[in-house]
Amino acid sequence: MKTKSSASAVVLQPGEGARRWFFGGGVQTWKATEEDTAGAFLLFEDEMALNKVTPLHTHPDSDETLYILAGEILMNMDGTEHRVAAGGVVIAPRGVPHAFKVLQEGTRMLCLHTPGGAQAFYFGASEPLSLGENSGAVDFDRIRASGQLNGGIEILGAPPFPEP
Known part of the structure; x- marks a missing residue:
């Protein structure tokens, strides 16, 4: 996606922001886009279902910071597992293999990519939600296809967690 030459002022109230169903499972509420921040x-905020998992992956061009707002995740960071609860933070520098599994119902987190550059991936791996909608179909093939088409992520393999 094309970015503007200067950042925009953004003020959003709780619950505001474009809502999208991410095909990996979860509702993303976009708080600041690459266009907003030049x-x-x-x-974005990510609301995820219990037992959601991500494949083992890297972000080659951005650092990913996850701040857990509610609930708990199990983070596999470069082969080491860490339980991270509400108030905890995870920073996955670009190129570091990582994956996570949601351990509690109602888990929510803020996801920050710096610099911008992953938005096209997330946009291609999600679809808009109408007001009141909160789910869609999980489709890892569409996630992989968006990564191949848009960059922003490199899928390395299956989730490194045992089946529930």
Whole structure:
């Protein structure tokens, strides 16, 4: 996506922001887009279902910071597992393999990509939600296809967690 030459002022109230169903499972509420920040970063809130997992992956061109707002995740960071609860933070520098699994119902986190550059991936791996909608179909093939088409992510393999 094309970015503007200067950042825009953004003020959003709780619950505001474009809502999208991410095909990996979860509702993203976009708080600051790459266009808003002139490419400096991308910020969205992610509400995820219990037992959601991500494949093992890297972000080759951005650092990913996850701030857990509610609930708990199990983070696999470069082969080491860490339980991270509400108030915890995870920073996955670009190129570091990582994946996570949601351990509690109602888990929410803020996801920050710096610099921006991953938005096209997330946009291609999600679809808009109408007001009142909260789910869609999980489709890892569409996630992989968006990564191949748009960059922003490199899928390395299956989730590194045992089946529930």
